[in-house]
Amino acid sequence: MLSVIIPTLNAETHLPALLAQLGKQVDEIVITDGGSTDGTFATALAANARIAMGCKGRGWQLARGAEWATGVANGDWLLFLHADSRLGNNWRDEINHHMKHFPDRAGYFRFKLNADGFWPRWIELWVRVRCALAALPYGDQGLLIRRDVYEAVGGYPDWPLFEDVQIVRTLGRRRLRALAADALTSPERYERQGYVHRGLGNVALLIRFLTGAKSDSLDKTYNK
Numbered sequence: 191m192l193s194v195i196i197p198t199l200n201a202e203t204h205l206p207a208l209l210a211q212l213g214k215q216v217d218e219i220v221i222t223d224g225g226s227t228d229g230t231f232a233t234a235l236a237a238n239a240r241i242a243m244g245c246k247g248r249g250w251q252l253a254r255g256a257e258w259a260t261g262v263a264n265g266d267w268l269l270f271l272h273a274d275s276r277l278g279n280n281w282r283d284e285i286n287h288h289m290k291h292f293p294d295r296a297g298y299f300r301f302k303l304n305a306d307g308f309w310p311r312w313i314e315l316w317v318r319v320r321c322a323l324a325a326l327p328y329g330d331q332g333l334l335i336r337r338d339v340y341e342a343v344g345g346y347p348d349w350p351l352f353e354d355v356q357i358v359r360t361l362g363r364r365r366l367r368a369l370a371a372d373a374l375t376s377p378e379r380y381e382r383q384g385y386v387h388r389g390l391g392n393v394a395l396l397i398r399f400l401t402g403a404k405s406d407s408l409d410k411t412y413n414k
Contacts, residue, residue: 191266192285193218195255196239197248201273202229204376208275209237215282216269222255248329249353249405252346261337265293268340270333271373276304277332278372285334288369295365296358297334298327299373309385310377316389325363326396329354330375339365349405351412355396 194216198205205221212219219239223230224246234241242258244250252270259268267289271277277299288297301317303310321327333354343360346353358366380388395408 191217191261192269192289193220193259193261193266194269194271195220195222195252195259196271196273197222197224197251197255198226198230198234198273199224199246200226200228200230202226202233204274205230205233208271208273208277209233209239211277212237218260220255220258222251222258224251247348247350249346249349249351252329252353253348256340256345266337268333268335268337270329270335272330272332272375274376274378275330275332276374278302278374281369281371284369284371288334288367289336292367293336294339295367296336296339296361297367297369298331298358299369299371301328301331302372302374303377303380304374305377305381309380313380313385313389321368325358325366326355327358327366327368330373332373333357334369347405350409351395351405352399352408353405355399 194212196205196208196219198221209219219237220242221230221234221239222242224244231241240258242254244254256268261267269285285297301314303313343357345357347356349356395412399405399408
C-alpha cells in the first residue's frame with residue numbers, strides 16, 4: 191500500500207494539480223491541514239482524500255498525516271510531498287522500482303524549480319551538491335519511506351522548520367537513495383525574495399541549525 195501525505199495551509203492554488211497527477215496512481219491521499227481558510231478542503235474532498243485537521247507547523251502536520259494513513263503494516267509505504275510539488279512523468283515507475291529493490295532505504299526526488307532561466311538552474315545545482323556531499327535532501331524533494339523504517343527512526347519531529355533535515359540526518363546516508371525522477375517545486379518564494387537573497391538565506395539557516403540553533407527561532411527568521 192502506498193499512502194501519500196501532503197501538509198497544507200491555504201494551498202488551493204497548487205494542490206489541485208498535484209492531486210490530479212496522483213489520481214488513481216496511489217492507494218490513499220491524506221491531506222494534513224493546519225487551518226486553511228481557502229478552498230483547500232473542497233479540493234481535498236473532491237479528490238476523495240482523507241483530511242487530518244490540527245495545529246499548523248509542518249513537523250506536526252507530517253507526523254499527524256502518518257498517523258492518519260490507514261496503511262499500518264510494516265510493508266506499507268508512505269510518500270510525503272509538499273502541496274506545491276509536481277512529479278516528473280516517470281515518478282510512479284521509479285517509486286515501484288525503489289519499493290521492490292530498496293525496501294530498507296528512503297527515497298527522495300531530484301529537486302527542480304518550475305521556472306526557466308539561469309538562477310533556477312543555479313539553485314538546482316546547489317541542491318544536487320548539498321545532497322551529494324551532505325546527504326541532506328529537503329522536504330520539497332519528497333520522502334518515500336516504508337512504514338517500519340519511518341517508525342524505527344522516530345518519524346518527523348514536532349518542529350515548525352528543519353523537521354525534514356532532522357529525519358534524513360537520523361536515517362543517515364546509507365538509508366537514503368536518490369530517485370531517478372524530478373519533483374518540480376513552485377519558485378514563488380525565490381521570485382518574491384530574490385534568488386540570491388533566498389538562496390543565501392537558506393544556507394545561513396541550515397548552518398545555524400547544524401550548529402545548534404533551535405527550530406522555533408529559525409522559523410521566525412524563515413517566515414519573515
